[in-house]
Amino acid sequence: MTITIKLIFIDSAAYHAALLLREQVLRKPLGLELNESDLANEINEYHLAAFDQEKLVGCVSLRPINSSIIKLRQMAVEPTYQRKGIGRQLLDYAEKITLSQGFREIELHARYEAKGFYEKLGYQAHGKFFIEVTIPHILMKKTIHKSK
Numbered sequence: 001m002t003i004t005i006k007l008i009f010i011d012s013a014a015y016h017a018a019l020l021l022r023e024q025v026l027r028k029p030l031g032l033e034l035n036e037s038d039l040a041n042e043i044n045e046y047h048l049a050a051f052d053q054e055k056l057v058g059c060v061s062l063r064p065i066n067s068s069i070i071k072l073r074q075m076a077v078e079p080t081y082q083r084k085g086i087g088r089q090l091l092d093y094a095e096k097i098t099l100s101q102g103f104r105e106i107e108l109h110a111r112y113e114a115k116g117f118y119e120k121l122g123y124q125a126h127g128k129f130f131i132e133v134t135i136p137h138i139l140m141k142k143t144i145h146k147s148k
Helices: 013-030 086-100 112-120
Strands: 003-008 046-052 055-064 069-077 105-111 124-132 135-143
Touching: 003 013, 003 055, 003 086, 013 046, 013 055, 013 069, 046 086, 055 086, 069 086, 086 105, 105 112, 112 124, 112 135
Parallel strands: 069 105
Antiparallel strands: 003 046, 046 055, 055 069, 105 135, 124 135
């Protein structure tokens, strides 16, 4: 299995496949659906997707917060591809995009069960857990540095 990570664009077939994946992995298990207000600012985000050949198997979005901080959001990996390093590859690529676009910090709201995944990759928890989309989340941050 060779995974390729690419930037995708709003209104592309890949973006619509990513929306379906996000709905399947992130929303339906909670009894929720993506709606227009969830997608309102996505035109201003960077959207990344992981592909196994032509099949979209993972995605994540990056929303600029200000000139130095970007928010990582909506990370989803197709269930049959989970625990195979795809989330890590998406995060590595997201960090490269973050640097290349002049941002220096990534923040995210991690689901309770994902906190350890992000900690292993250098993200630090800030504050206490809070409820978002009906489940516990925690704010996590990482300062991104250029590779040596």
